[in-house]
Amino acid sequence: xxxxxxxxLPVIIVGAGAVLLMLxxxxxxxxxxxxxxxxxxxxxxxxxxxxxxxxxGPEVPFKAxxxxxxxxxxxxxxxxxxxxGCGFFTAMSSRSYFKENRFGLEEYYSLITFAAFGMLxxxxxxxxxxxxxxxxxxxxxxxxxxxxNRRCVTCAEAVLKYLMLGAFTGGFFAMGTxxxxxxxxxxxxxxxxxxxxxxxxxxxxxxxxxxxxxxxAFLFKVAAFPFHAWVVDVYDGSSIPVTGFMxxxxxxxVFAIFANFLMLDPGLKGAWxxxxxxxxxxxxxxxNLIAIGQGSIKRMLAAxxxxxxxxLLIALVAVSADRFTGSVILYYLAAYSVSTLGIxxxxxxxxxxxxxxxxxxxFKGLARTRPYSAAAITIFLLSMAGIPPTAGxxxxxxxxxxxxxxxxxxxxxxxxxxxxLSMWYYLRLIINMYFHDAHESFESExxxxxxxxxxxxxxxxxxxxxxPITL
Amino acid sequence: MxxxxxxxGLAALSVLGAIGLILFRHPMNGAMSFVVTLxxxxxxxxxxxxxxxFAVQLIVYAGAIMSLIVFIIMFLNIQESDLPEExxxxxxxxxxxxxxxxxxMFLYKIVRTLPGGDTAIVGNGFGEVRNxxxxxxxxxxxxxxxxxxxxxxxxxxxxxxxxxxxxGK
Numbered sequence: 001x002x003x004x005x006x007x008x009l010p011v012i013i014v015g016a017g018a019v020l021l022m023l024x025x026x027x028x029x030x031x032x033x034x035x036x037x038x039x040x041x042x043x044x045x046x047x048x049x050x051x052x053x054x055x056x057g058p059e060v061p062f063k064a065x066x067x068x069x070x071x072x073x074x075x076x077x078x079x080x081x082x083x084x085g086c087g088f089f090t091a092m093s094s095r096s097y098f099k100e101n102r103f104g105l106e107e108y109y110s111l112i113t114f115a116a117f118g119m120l121x122x123x124x125x126x127x128x129x130x131x132x133x134x135x136x137x138x139x140x141x142x143x144x145x146x147x148x149n150r151r152c153v154t155c156a157e158a159v160l161k162y163l164m165l166g167a168f169t170g171g172f173f174a175m176g177t178x179x180x181x182x183x184x185x186x187x188x189x190x191x192x193x194x195x196x197x198x199x200x201x202x203x204x205x206x207x208x209x210x211x212x213x214x215x216x217a218f219l220f221k222v223a224a225f226p227f228h229a230w231v232v233d234v235y236d237g238s239s240i241p242v243t244g245f246m247x248x249x250x251x252x253x254v255f256a257i258f259a260n261f262l263m264l265d266p267g268l269k270g271a272w273x274x275x276x277x278x279x280x281x282x283x284x285x286x287x288n289l290i291a292i293g294q295g296s297i298k299r300m301l302a303a304x305x306x307x308x309x310x311x312l313l314i315a316l317v318a319v320s321a322d323r324f325t326g327s328v329i330l331y332y333l334a335a336y337s338v339s340t341l342g343i344x345x346x347x348x349x350x351x352x353x354x355x356x357x358x359x360x361x362x363f364k365g366l367a368r369t370r371p372y373s374a375a376a377i378t379i380f381l382l383s384m385a386g387i388p389p390t391a392g393x394x395x396x397x398x399x400x401x402x403x404x405x406x407x408x409x410x411x412x413x414x415x416x417x418x419x420x421l422s423m424w425y426y427l428r429l430i431i432n433m434y435f436h437d438a439h440e441s442f443e444s445e446x447x448x449x450x451x452x453x454x455x456x457x458x459x460x461x462x463x464x465x466x467x468p469i470t471l
Numbered sequence: 472m473x474x475x476x477x478x479x480g481l482a483a484l485s486v487l488g489a490i491g492l493i494l495f496r497h498p499m500n501g502a503m504s505f506v507v508t509l510x511x512x513x514x515x516x517x518x519x520x521x522x523x524x525f526a527v528q529l530i531v532y533a534g535a536i537m538s539l540i541v542f543i544i545m546f547l548n549i550q551e552s553d554l555p556e557e558x559x560x561x562x563x564x565x566x567x568x569x570x571x572x573x574x575x576m577f578l579y580k581i582v583r584t585l586p587g588g589d590t591a592i593v594g595n596g597f598g599e600v601r602n603x604x605x606x607x608x609x610x611x612x613x614x615x616x617x618x619x620x621x622x623x624x625x626x627x628x629x630x631x632x633x634x635x636x637x638x639g640k
Contacts (some may be wrong), residue, residue, distance in 0.1 A: 130617070
C-alpha cells in the first residue's frame with residue numbers, strides 16, 4: 001500500500017472544497033457568513049491532513065499516472081502548512097471585514113480556496129508546465145480577488161496594473177519553459193538537474209536563457225528589486241484581507257517553487273548567486289526607501305513586504321544546494337506570514353466601513369480606546385522589525401546566521417543595517433497609537449472573528465519563536 | 472527548399488501581424504491584423520507536420536475566438552472620436568525598442584544554438600489526433616487535468632467581474 005493518495009489529500013480537500021463552495025454560491029444556498037465558516041473548515045481540514053501525514057523523505061505521488069510531475073518533500077509539506085494557515089486566517093478576518101464593507105459574495109471564499117489550490121500545486125510541482133499552470137491558477141484567482149470591489153477606483157487601477165504586468169510575467173515564464181524544452185527536450189526538474197550536473201549550467205545556451213526568463217518571472221512575483229514597482233499600488237488598491245493573503249500565501253508559494261528550482265543543482269545556483277546577492281541588497285534598501293516615505297499603513301506594509309523579500313533572498317543566497325532543507329526560508333516565511341496576517345486581520349476590523357482609516361494619523365490614540373488591539377498590532381510590528389522574543393527576531397537571526405555560515409558576511413551586515421532602518425516606519429505607527437490622545441472611538445460592528453484571529457496570531461508570534469530549527 | 476522559404480515567409484508574416492496589432496489605432500484594424508498572425512502560425516504548424524494543432528489553431532483561434540473579439544468590437548461601435556489621444560507614442564516605441572533590443576539579441580544568440588528543424592513530412596501518424604491524444608493522456612495527464620481548474624477559475628472570474636450583484640447584501 002503506498003501513500004500517494006495521502007500525500008495529495010490536502011490538495012484534493014482544498015480543490016473539492018473550492019468546487020463545493022462555487023456550486024453552493026451558484027445556487028444561492030449559502031449565506032455569506034456560513035460560506036466563510038465552510039471555507040475555514042476546508043482549510044482546517046486540509047491543514048490537519050497536511051500536518052498528520054508525517055511521511056519521511058521525498059516522495060513522488062502517482063508516479064506512473066502523473067509521470068513524476070509532482071514531488072512531495074518536507075519542504076513542500078511545511079510550505080503547504082503555511083499556505084493553508086494563511087487561507088484559514090484570511091477566511092476568518094474576511095468575515096468581519098465584510099460586515100462593514102458590503103461587497104462580499106460567496107464566490108470570494110471559493111476564489112480564496114482556488115488560489116490556495118494553485119499555491120499547493122505550485123509548491124509541489126516538479127515540472128515546468130505544471131508549475132506554469134498552477135502559477136496561473138493562483139494568479140488568476142488573485143487578480144479577481146484584487147478587483148473584487150467593483151465600485152472602487154483604486155481597486156480597478158490595482159487590478160489593471162497587476163493583470164497587465166502579471167500577464168507579461170506569465171508570458172516570460174512560458175517562453176523560458178519553451179527554451180528549456182528546446183534545449184533539453186524535457187521540462188522536468190530531474191532532467192534539468194541531471195543535465196546541469198553532467199555538462200554544467202553554461203553548456204546549453206537555451207537552458208541559460210530559459211532559466212533567466214523563469215527566474216525573472218519568480219522575481220516579479222515576489223517583488224524583488226527591479227520588478228517591485230507594482231507592489232505598492234496593487235496592495236493599496238485591494239481590500240485588506242486580500243492584501244494580507246497576497247502578501248503571505250502567494251509569497252510562500254512562489255518562494256517555495258523558486259527555491260525548488262534554484263536548488264536543483266549546485267551548478268544552477270552557483271551561476272545565479274552573484275546576481276541574487278546584488279538583487280537582495282537592492283531589494284532591501286529600495287524597499288526601505290519606499291516604506292519610509294509612505295503615509296498610508298497599507299502602502300507602508302506593501303513596501304515592507306519588499307524588504308522582507310530581500311531577507312528571504314539572503315536566505316536563498318546562503319542555503320547550500322547540496323543538502324537543501326530550506327528550513328531557514330520556511331521559518332522566515334512562517335514568522336513573516338504570522339505577523340503580516342495578524343496586522344491585516346487587525347486592520348480589517350479597525351479600518352471601518354470603506355477602509356476610511358488608512359493613514360498613520362488615523363490611528364492616533366488607538367491604545368487609549370482599544371488597548372488590546374493596539375497591543376496586538378504592536379506585537380506584530382515588533383515582530384516584523386525583529387525585536388526579541390518574537391518570531392520575526394528568530395527568523396532574522398536564522399537568516400543572518402546562515403548568511404555568515406555561508407561566508408556572506410557583507411549580506412549579513414547589510415541585512416542588520418536594513419533591519420535597523422526599518423524600525424523607523426514600524427515604530428512610527430506604534431508612536432501614533434500610544435503617544436497621542438484619541439480623536440475617535442474606533443467603533444466597529446463587532447464580530448468576534450477578526451479580533452479572535454488577531455489574538456491567535458499574536459500568540460502564534462511567540463509560539464513560533466520558541467520552535468527550534470537546525471540550520 | 473520551397474517549404475523552408477514558405478516557413479520563413481509565414482514567420483515574417485506572423486511578426487508583421489503582431490506589429491500591426493499594436494500599431495493600428497483602431498481596434499478593428501488591430502483585430503484584423505491579429506488574424507494574420509494566427510493564420511500564419513497555423514501555416515507554420517502545418518509545415519511542422521502538426522496536423523491537429525493546425526486544425527485547432529484555425530478553428531478555435533482564427534475562427535471562434537477571433538470572431539468573438541470582432542463581434543465585441545462591433546458591438547461597442549467604436550468611432551474614431553472614441554479613441555484616446557496618444558501623445559508621444561513614437562517616443563514610447565523608441566524607448567521600448569531600446570529596452571527590448573538587448574533581450575532580443577540575447578534570444579537570437581540562444582535560438583541560433585538550438586538544433587535545426589526539418590520541414591519534411593514526418594510519418595508514423597505524428598501530429599494526428601490519436602498520437603497527440605496518447606501523449607496528452609499518458610505523459611501530460613496532470614497538466615491537462617489542472618488546466619480545467621484554471622478554466623473554472625476564469626469562468627468564476629467572468630461571473631464575479633461582470634455579473635449582476637445585489638447591492639447591500
